[in-house]
Amino acid sequence: xxxxxxxxxxxxxxxxxxxxxxxxxxxxxxxxxxxxxxxxxxxxxxxxxxxxxxxxxxxxxxxxxxxxxxxxxxxxxxxxxxxxxxxxxxxxxxxxxxxxxxxxxxxxxxxxxxxxxxxxxxxxxxxxxxxxxxxxxxxxxxxxxxxxxxxxxxxxxxxxxxxxxxxxxxxxxxxxxxxxxxxxxxxxxxxxxxxxxxxxxxxxxxxxxxxxxxxxxxxxxxxxxxxxxxxxxxxxxxxxxxxxxxxxxxxxxxxxxxxxxxxxxxxxxxxxxxxxxxxxxxxxxxxxxxxxxxxxxxxxxx
Amino acid sequence: xxxxxxxxxxxxxxxxxxxxxxxxxxxxxxxxxxxxxxxxxxxxxxxxxxxxxxxxxxxxxxxxxxxxxxxxxxxxxxxxxxxxxxxxxxxxxxxxxxxxxxxxxxxxxxxxxxxxxxxxxxxxxxxxxxxxxxxxxxxxxxxxxxxxxxxxxxxxxxxxxxxxxxxxxxxxxxxxxxxxxxxxxxxxxxxxxxxxxxxxxxxxxxxxxxxxxxxxxxxxxxxxxxxxxxxxxxxxxxxxxxxxxxxxxxxxxxxxxxxxxxxxxxxxxxxxxxxxxxxxxxxxxxxxxxxxxxxxxxxxxxxxxxxxxxxxxxxxxxxxxxxxxxxxxxxxxxxxxxxxxxxxxxxxxxxxxxxxxxxxxxxxxxxxxxxxxxxxxxxxxxxxxxxxxxxxxxxxxxxxxxxxxxx
Numbered sequence: 282x283x284x285x286x287x288x289x290x291x292x293x294x295x296x297x298x299x300x301x302x303x304x305x306x307x308x309x310x311x312x313x314x315x316x317x318x319x320x321x322x323x324x325x326x327x328x329x330x331x332x333x334x335x336x337x338x339x340x341x342x343x344x345x346x347x348x349x350x351x352x353x354x355x356x357x358x359x360x361x362x363x364x365x366x367x368x369x370x371x372x373x374x375x376x377x378x379x380x381x382x383x384x385x386x387x388x389x390x391x392x393x394x395x396x397x398x399x400x401x402x403x404x405x406x407x408x409x410x411x412x413x414x415x416x417x418x419x420x421x422x423x424x425x426x427x428x429x430x431x432x433x434x435x436x437x438x439x440x441x442x443x444x445x446x447x448x449x450x451x452x453x454x455x456x457x458x459x460x461x462x463x464x465x466x467x468x469x470x471x472x473x474x475x476x477x478x479x480x481x482x483x484x485x486x487x488x489x490x491x492x493x494x495x496x497x498x499x500x501x502x503x504x505x506x507x508x509x510x511x512x513x514x515x516x517x518x519x520x521x522x523x524x525x526x527x528x529x530x531x532x533x534x535x536x537x538x539x540x541x542x543x544x545x546x547x548x549x550x551x552x553x554x555x556x557x558x559x560x561x562x563x564x565x566x567x568x569x570x571x572x573x574x575x576x577x578x579x580x581x582x583x
Numbered sequence: 584x585x586x587x588x589x590x591x592x593x594x595x596x597x598x599x600x601x602x603x604x605x606x607x608x609x610x611x612x613x614x615x616x617x618x619x620x621x622x623x624x625x626x627x628x629x630x631x632x633x634x635x636x637x638x639x640x641x642x643x644x645x646x647x648x649x650x651x652x653x654x655x656x657x658x659x660x661x662x663x664x665x666x667x668x669x670x671x672x673x674x675x676x677x678x679x680x681x682x683x684x685x686x687x688x689x690x691x692x693x694x695x696x697x698x699x700x701x702x703x704x705x706x707x708x709x710x711x712x713x714x715x716x717x718x719x720x721x722x723x724x725x726x727x728x729x730x731x732x733x734x735x736x737x738x739x740x741x742x743x744x745x746x747x748x749x750x751x752x753x754x755x756x757x758x759x760x761x762x763x764x765x766x767x768x769x770x771x772x773x774x775x776x777x778x779x780x781x782x783x784x785x786x787x788x789x790x791x792x793x794x795x796x797x798x799x800x801x802x803x804x805x806x807x808x809x810x811x812x813x814x815x816x817x818x819x820x821x822x823x824x825x826x827x828x829x830x831x832x833x834x835x836x837x838x839x840x841x842x843x844x845x846x847x848x849x850x851x852x853x854x855x856x857x858x859x860x861x862x863x864x865x866x867x868x869x870x871x872x873x874x875x876x877x878x879x880x881x882x883x884x885x886x887x888x889x890x891x892x893x894x895x896x897x898x899x900x901x902x903x904x905x906x907x908x909x910x911x912x913x914x915x916x917x918x919x920x921x922x923x924x925x926x927x928x929x930x931x932x933x934x935x936x937x938x939x940x941x942x943x944x945x946x947x948x949x950x951x952x953x954x955x956x957x958x959x960x961x962x963x964x965x966x967x968x969x970x971x972x973x974x975x976x977x978x979x980x981x982x983x984x985x986x987x988x989x990x
Contacts (some may be wrong), residue, residue: 408912459734466903517766
C-alpha cells in the first residue's frame with residue numbers, strides 16, 4: 282500500500298513503538314542480564330496472553346481481535362513476573378488479560394491489567410515474585426531514553442500522569458534522603474530502576490484506568506507515590522508502587538466524581554479539529570463497546 | 584553475616600575472623616530495635632565453619648575421589664579499633680552520655696563480650712561519646728551515624744571482656760548473635776565502608792523458609808558455574824576463584840551482589856560437606872524448627888530451610904546504600920561449582936584410544952579457553968601450566984585423511 286501524498290499519513294499506532302521497546306528490553310534481559318525467565322517461559326506467557334485476548338474478543342463479541350495491548354501486557358509480565366511454576370505463569374497471563382474484560386466499572390476497566398495480574402497473585406500468596414533490583418545501568422538508561430523518546434514521538438495526550446508520578450516519586454526519594462541525611466547518591470540509585478520506568482511509562486499511564494481530568498490524574502499520581510512511600514519507608518516492604526497503584530485504581534471512580542473531566546475516548550481526536558485524526562479505526566463500535574483494545578494516544582498501558 | 588529470617592523475625596549472627604589483640608577488638612553495629620539481654624547470644628564458630636564449608640563454591644572432580652577444595656574466604660566486618668579499653672561506666676559516665684544526647688539503653692555481659700545498646704539524638708554526640716570511650720571513629724562516620732540515628736536505628740556496641748574471656752577459656756572470638764523483630768530486612772554496610780582503604784568483602788548467608796533471598800536495591804547475579812576447567816586448577820582453586828570473582832565484579836560495574844549458593848537444605852548433590860543438622864540450624868537461629876523428636880533429626884526429612892549464600896564486594900562509590908533484601912519463593916537450586924575431568928592415563932593403541940585422545944585434546948583446548956575467559960589469565964601461560972606438551976601442537980581439528988593412512 283502506498284500512502285496518498287495529498288493526505289497526511291496517519292501516524293503509527295504508538296503501541297507498536299511500545300512493543301518494540303519492551304521486546305528489545307526483554308531480549309536484553311534474557312541475553313545479557315540473565316533475568317530469571319527462560320525464552321520458553323516468555324513465549325508461553327505471550328502465547329497465553331494472546332490466547333486469552335482472542336478468547337475474550339470472541340466472548341465479548343468485539344469487532345476485531347487486536348493483539349497489541351495483549352502483547353504489551355504479556356511483555357510487561359515477562360519483564361516483571363517470576364515463578365518456578367508453569368501453571369502460575371499461565372494463570373498470570375490469563376488473569377492479566379481477562380481482568381480488563383471482567384473487572385470493570387462504568388465501562389472502564391479499573392486496573393491496569395499487568396498491575397492487576399501481579400498484585401492479585403502476590404496477594405493470593407502463591408509462589409510468584411517480582412525482582413525490582415535486576416536492572417543494570419545499560420538497560421536502565423537505554424530504557425529511559427526509549428521511554429522518553431516515546432513521549433516525544435507520540436506526543437502523548439495523557440503523559441501528565443507519568444510526569445506527575447515521576448516528579449512526585451523523585452521528590453519523595455530526595456526528600457526522604459534529605460531527612461535521613463543520606464547522600465544524593467542514594468535517591469539517585471533508587472530512581473535507577475527499570476521496574477520504576479516500566480511502571481511510570483506503561484502502567485500508571487494507562488489512559489483507561491486513570492482519572493478523566495488533569496487535576497484528577499495529578500492527584501492520582503501523587504496518591505500513588507505517597508502510599509508507595511509509606512510501603513517502602515514505613516512498612517519496609519518491596520514493590521510498593523505496584524500495591525499502591527492497585528489500591529488507588531479502585532479510587533479512580535471517586536476521583537472522577539470529585540474532579541470531573543471528559544471521559545477518555547479513543548476517537549475523540551476525530552471530533553476535535555485541533556488534533557489530527559490518528560485513530561483510523563471503527564469509531565461507531567466504540568460507542569457500542571467501550572474501547573478495550575484500541576490504540577492509545579500516549580505512553581499508555583495495555 | 585548470617586541472617587535467619589521468617590516474617591519479621593530475624594536472627595543475625597556476626598562472625599569475625601579478628602586475629603589481633605582482644606583488647607583492641609570492638610564493633611559498632613546499627614540495629615533496628617532495642618535488644619534485651621535474652622536476645623543476645625554467643626554462638627559456636629564450628630557451626631559457622633560448617634555452614635561455610637557446606638555452601639562454598641567448589642570443584643567437582645570426576646574420576647577422582649579427592650575431596651573438593653574449599654575456597655578459603657576472608658570475612659570482613661564493621662570494625663572499629665578502640666585505642667584503649669573503656670572501663671565499665673559509673674553514674675558519672677551515664678550523666679556524661681546523657682549530656683551528649685546518648686542514652687545507654689542497656690548494658691550486658693554475654694559470654695566474653697561487654698555489650699552496650701545505645702540510642703542517640705545526634706551523630707555529633709554519639710561520635711564524641713564513642714571517642715571518649717576509646718573508639719577510634721574514622722573521618723566521615725559522623726554523617727553515616729547521623730543517618731542511622733534519623734532512621735531510628737539503635738547501636739549495638741561490643742567489646743571483649745578479658746576477664747570473662749579468660750574464665751571461659753576461648754582463645755578466639757566467638758560469633759555474636761542477636762534476635763529481633765523488625766520489618767527491616769537489611770544489612771547496614773555503610774559504617775564498614777567509612778574507614779576502608781579499598782573494597783570490602785562480605786558474605787551473607789540467608790536462611791529462610793520459602794526460597795532464595797536477593798537484594799532489592801542491587802542486582803543479584805548468579806556466578807558462572809558448571810564449566811570444565813583444567814586439572815591444574817585443583818591446586819589453586821582459591822586463586823582461580825578470586826580471579827573469576829574479580830572479573831565478574833568488574834563486568835557488572837562493581838554494582839552487583841553475587842549468588843554463590845542457593846539450596847534447599849534437605850539435600851545436596853554433590854555435597855562438599857554434610858548439610859547442617861537440626862541442632863546446628865537451631866543454634867544459628869532457625870527458630871521455626873521444632874525441638875528434636877524422640878528419634879532425633881531425620882537427615883532426609885523436609886527441613887523447610889532454604890539457604891542463600893551471597894558474596895558482595897562493595898565500596899562507597901558503587902554501593903551508596905545499605906543492602907536491602909527480599910525473600911522470594913524461588914526454590915530453584917544453584918551452586919557455584921566447577922568441573923575437573925581427569926583424563927584416563929592408561930596405555931593403549933586401539934582406534935578408540937586414538938579417538939579418545941583426540942577428544943581429550945579438544946577438551947583441553949576448550950578448558951584452557953574457558954579458564955582464560957573466566958579469570959582473564961593469559962591463555963599461553965594457562966597452556967604452559969596445563970603441560971602435557973600439547974601446547975606445541977596447534978589445536979586445529981584433525982583432518983579427515985589422517986585416520987586413513989596413520990596405520
